[in-house]
Amino acid sequence: MMFSAYSESGRQEIEALFIRTFSDSEGQSEGKLIGYLVHELMSGAEADDLFGFIATEQEQIVGCIFFTRLSFGSPIKAFMLSPVAVDTDHQGKGIGQKLIDFGIKRLRELGVELVFTYGDPSYYSKVGFEHVSQEIAEAPFKLSYPEGWLGQSLDGGSLELPLGQACCIEAFNDPRYW
Ligand SMILES: CC(C)(COP(=O)(O)OP(=O)(O)OC[C@H]1O[C@@H](n2cnc3c(N)ncnc32)[C@H](O)[C@@H]1OP(=O)(O)O)[C@@H](O)C(=O)NCCC(=O)NCCS
Known part of the structure; x- marks a missing residue:
């Protein structure tokens, strides 16, 4: 298994991976929605606002993750x-x-201070995430599942001081993702 940064040549394969994986786990319409999201991320996001990493086995992309910029009303570097x-x-x-650990390590090397995610706490706690309250960091949209708003500090700083409202990049500006 090889882990690396994604490159433009892998775009179609990555989009297909997301469509089929989410169709398998959550049904076809979710597969289509996440496929569209990934397409928008890869074609529309500013290079500075997006990091993607892939896991490759026998030249086939078998895993992929994306990090996109979250902005707060302060210069803190968050994704x-x-x-x-x-x-x-x-x-x-x-x-x-392993892929998430690989991506987080790269982001830490690049000076990213905080990483957030929105998902299953029992899974993401295995890679260092813990619950973040809306008082500490308010998610860009009202969350249907507030327990799934998670974060971790990459520089040893704390996530205890209020950061205010987070703004996401354009591709995530859709309540269906939240
Ligand atoms: C969720 C997903 C990314 C996990 O990837 P994976 O390679 O299967 O996970 P790993 O093998 O690294 O799992 C590591 C651990 O998490 C557990 N785990 C896997 N999927 C889990 C889930 N959905 N919920 C809770 N725990 C989970 C595993 O049992 C394993 O536990 P262990 O370390 O104690 O043995 C993958 O199953 C997937 O793509 N699912 C469909 C799409 C999806 O739901 N994506 C996440 C939301 S964006």
């Missing part, structure tokens, strides 16, 4: 991990966890 997909036939082998 959000979403979405995450590991090919259905490759799940449960630790690929997701």
Whole structure:
């Protein structure tokens, strides 16, 4: 298994990975929605606002994660991990966890201070995330599942001081993702 930054040449394969993985786990309409999100991220986001990482096995992309910039009313450097997909036939082998660890390590090297995500706390707690209250960091949209708003500090700082309202990049400006 190889972990690396994604490159433009992998775009179609990555989009197909998200569509099929989310269709398998949550149905076709969710697969289509997340496929659209990933397409918009890869084609529309500013290069500075997006990091993508892939897991490759025998030249096939079997996992992919994206981080996009979250802005607060302060210069703090924060990104959000979403979405995450590991090919259905490759799940449960630790690929997701290793890929997230790989991406977070790269972001730390690049001086990112905070990483947030919105997902299953029982999964993301395995890679260092813990619950963040809306008083500490308010999510860009009203959350249907506030327990799933999670974060971690990459520089040893704390997530206890209020950061205010987070703003996401354009591709996430849609209440269906929240
Ligand atoms: C969620 C997902 C990314 C996990 O990837 P994976 O490679 O299968 O996960 P790993 O093998 O690294 O799992 C590591 C651990 O998390 C557990 N785990 C896996 N999926 C989980 C889930 N959905 N909820 C809770 N725990 C989960 C595993 O049992 C394993 O536990 P262990 O370390 O105690 O043995 C993958 O299953 C997936 O793509 N699912 C469909 C799309 C999705 O839901 N994406 C996440 C939301 S954006």
